[in-house]
Amino acid sequence: MSDQTEVIDWQTEWTELLRKACPDAHVLTDPIELTAYENDGLGFHRYQPDCVVIVNSADDIAPILKVAQVCEFPYTIRGAGTSLSGGPVAVEGGLIIHLSRLNKVLEINKEDMYCVVEPGLVLNRLNAYLKPYGLFYPPDPSSGFASTLGGNVAENAGGIRCFRYGVTANYVLGVEVIQQDGTLVRFGGAAAQGGTANSFNWTSLMVGSEGTLGVITKIWLKLKPIPEKVWTFLAEYKDLESSTKAITELVHMPTPPVAIEFIDNAVVQLVENSKMAVGISKDAWVILTEIDGPQPLVDARVDELKQILGRHGATKVSAEDDAEKRLKLWKARKVAGGLMGQLSPDLMIQDAVIPRSYLQEVLQFIYDQGEELDIPVLNVFHAGDGNLHPNFLFDNRIPGDIDNIKTLSKRLIEKVIEVGGTLSGEHGIGNDKSCYLDKIFSEEEINFQMTILKALNLNDQMNPGKIIPQRSYVGCCAPHKMQRKGNQ
Amino acid sequence: MSRIEPFYDSEDMSICISANTKFGELKEQIAKDHLYFPLAWDENATLLQMLQLSPITSYSMIFGSWADNILGMNIKYKGKKLPLGGRVVKNVTGFDFVRAIAYGGWTVLEPIEMVLRLRPKDTIESLKISGEIDSLKTFCNDLKSSPWGLSIDVLDFYFENKKYAVHVTYHGRDHEREILNKEMHRRAELCKLDATNIDYQFPFKYTDNLTIIHTTISKTMYWCNKLQDALNGSGIIHFGNGTIFWKSESEPSECQLLNWTEELSQEGGFAKTKDFQPPVNEELQKSHNNFIAQLELEP
Numbered sequence: 001m002s003d004q005t006e007v008i009d010w011q012t013e014w015t016e017l018l019r020k021a022c023p024d025a026h027v028l029t030d031p032i033e034l035t036a037y038e039n040d041g042l043g044f045h046r047y048q049p050d051c052v053v054i055v056n057s058a059d060d061i062a063p064i065l066k067v068a069q070v071c072e073f074p075y076t077i078r079g080a081g082t083s084l085s086g087g088p089v090a091v092e093g094g095l096i097i098h099l100s101r102l103n104k105v106l107e108i109n110k111e112d113m114y115c116v117v118e119p120g121l122v123l124n125r126l127n128a129y130l131k132p133y134g135l136f137y138p139p140d141p142s143s144g145f146a147s148t149l150g151g152n153v154a155e156n157a158g159g160i161r162c163f164r165y166g167v168t169a170n171y172v173l174g175v176e177v178i179q180q181d182g183t184l185v186r187f188g189g190a191a192a193q194g195g196t197a198n199s200f201n202w203t204s205l206m207v208g209s210e211g212t213l214g215v216i217t218k219i220w221l222k223l224k225p226i227p228e229k230v231w232t233f234l235a236e237y238k239d240l241e242s243s244t245k246a247i248t249e250l251v252h253m254p255t256p257p258v259a260i261e262f263i264d265n266a267v268v269q270l271v272e273n274s275k276m277a278v279g280i281s282k283d284a285w286v287i288l289t290e291i292d293g294p295q296p297l298v299d300a301r302v303d304e305l306k307q308i309l310g311r312h313g314a315t316k317v318s319a320e321d322d323a324e325k326r327l328k329l330w331k332a333r334k335v336a337g338g339l340m341g342q343l344s345p346d347l348m349i350q351d352a353v354i355p356r357s358y359l360q361e362v363l364q365f366i367y368d369q370g371e372e373l374d375i376p377v378l379n380v381f382h383a384g385d386g387n388l389h390p391n392f393l394f395d396n397r398i399p400g401d402i403d404n405i406k407t408l409s410k411r412l413i414e415k416v417i418e419v420g421g422t423l424s425g426e427h428g429i430g431n432d433k434s435c436y437l438d439k440i441f442s443e444e445e446i447n448f449q450m451t452i453l454k455a456l457n458l459n460d461q462m463n464p465g466k467i468i469p470q471r472s473y474v475g476c477c478a479p480h481k482m483q484r485k486g487n488q
Numbered sequence: 489m490s491r492i493e494p495f496y497d498s499e500d501m502s503i504c505i506s507a508n509t510k511f512g513e514l515k516e517q518i519a520k521d522h523l524y525f526p527l528a529w530d531e532n533a534t535l536l537q538m539l540q541l542s543p544i545t546s547y548s549m550i551f552g553s554w555a556d557n558i559l560g561m562n563i564k565y566k567g568k569k570l571p572l573g574g575r576v577v578k579n580v581t582g583f584d585f586v587r588a589i590a591y592g593g594w595t596v597l598e599p600i601e602m603v604l605r606l607r608p609k610d611t612i613e614s615l616k617i618s619g620e621i622d623s624l625k626t627f628c629n630d631l632k633s634s635p636w637g638l639s640i641d642v643l644d645f646y647f648e649n650k651k652y653a654v655h656v657t658y659h660g661r662d663h664e665r666e667i668l669n670k671e672m673h674r675r676a677e678l679c680k681l682d683a684t685n686i687d688y689q690f691p692f693k694y695t696d697n698l699t700i701i702h703t704t705i706s707k708t709m710y711w712c713n714k715l716q717d718a719l720n721g722s723g724i725i726h727f728g729n730g731t732i733f734w735k736s737e738s739e740p741s742e743c744q745l746l747n748w749t750e751e752l753s754q755e756g757g758f759a760k761t762k763d764f765q766p767p768v769n770e771e772l773q774k775s776h777n778n779f780i781a782q783l784e785l786e787p
Binding site for chain 1: 491497499500501502542543544548552553555556565568570571572574575576577578579580581582583584585587588589590591592593594607608609610629632633634635636637638639659660661663664667668671700702703704705706707729730731749752754755756757758760765766767768769771772774775776778779781782783
């Protein structure tokens, strides 16, 4: 029997069982339809699943997991697929369970300042629902217009406002999860701000677990009041050193800004040469920062912010409170990634966090290394958190380019670890960064990480190949595993 | 050697320190750099004692829980020091055991050293708002849901039989505090309440008999009345988070704590004291036991 024939045999059998188990769900097996699921926002490391089930109700999920158990195929949970580390990609084939249709807001509680949502709800839609209540959900990854809250929880998404407001983990009060054996459990809930009694805080373990510990079907989220007034500041500097000094002073403010973003000179040029131009000098390095809160108080802080930004040799500082103009400034920052596509056919966006005191040293290191390897490096990132996002531009068709990217990534990671940083601040590990895990964790630490998987994810059937590189599922897709890996 | 070793980086505003350090010692070490760790509240208690009693304290209103401010830790596991997390403010490398332990109030795997996120210290000012209980509730509810709620450090509701008050704390430059002060007085007046400037310190000590209740904000008054009837004494509600610290002459019985937890757990809350916390709830039992077995620990 050839590999291909064998694939068709087992695929037919278990897709039939899936259709019977959840007749209302959409079961996709056409290779053309499956192509849409073969990668996430990262864009490369492509792996085609054998089947995709789009569920219409959380009740569909337990029967699917039962079929997976009986037929022994791996499965991966997916929302909008906007992640940047390969989290929702079927590395070992098998099934993708697509949750985007579970997109309801189940409760908004104004008095207790929380809401309950389904995992497929798009982040920005939640904030639209919350607006009439005077509340908002602060984490704001750039993908908020498309990314789902289930995906945000699975990856512990961050964003621009994290410096003041924190990441997804700061806001998840509870989750309802379908475990591998089909059991529905609730970790935490509306009153769970104090954590858990006498055990681990299971909600915290679920956040950032990248779909390896169960299928999240309901999420309790903490909310904040919508700020009344917002000021956005844009400061231009002549060099990297001046801008990083200003960042240090902003970080040390007793009432710090909500966001402190750094945009390097190459990105400024890209933006200013596009339709998104906002009038920044093309030779500038930029800090984009923002304050919010009640109007009289925020207005009273404007002068101090301007002074701090101006103290370190800024060539221009502007402050904007007009909503439309502010939005334009942020749009210029947010479209930077898309504009980079004009410069090269391929792009790798990295995600690492360093202690903020090493900002200038590490940035200079990345530029120097990029130059040595002839890889253009562009930086636009969350400076307040020390959360770097260097973008490496390359052309996969040019022999040697991908090897240079790997070398540059490796050198970056080594430098980040050397200064006490970590592999990822908000994109997750997925299968993109798992190969670096042993650079930061000792064998004992990796074994400790594995204990939670051994407890909740028998045989690594849920999202194999993620976070810990050794994780692999031996099931019906196993004969093709090596072939899949070899094809990437 | 552990990946995480004791350090103090005033520029990065972080410190790795023994979990058994008394808060007073930490305060002294970092004060010279105008830094503080706002979530700790008793200078004579250790960091670990306070963490294990409640991850929510007065300053959680603005800075979140202890778990949000612990960047990494070393734990003792199988006789060795094992590092978890790190020293940076955002970290999604692997499973979040730091938060899982910091939020757990659990004593089997406990931190021996913790990396804390410190904050720049500013001038702090407090107001005592007093008057009728219903007006105080209105004052707190309106404040926490308004944009001003984002600029308040502490919103503590003091509850004692027929004696109630709210303590509001905020920080800032002189002109900022003036604005905040004016707004708090305006709000107090609107609710027919009196506002006076005071030097507010969290009034309870770790050595007091303290009962901790985690519930939703809207149910805090119900629970305070219940605690008043059962234990007498007085309580502080951390109003932004729905956590109650209740001080009484005598401690509640285990039976009382279990009954209360049964009710609170409907929404994920629970009741505990220093010496007793309710057993793992039934729903978590299977996951908990599986995990404990994998860790090769005693359940």
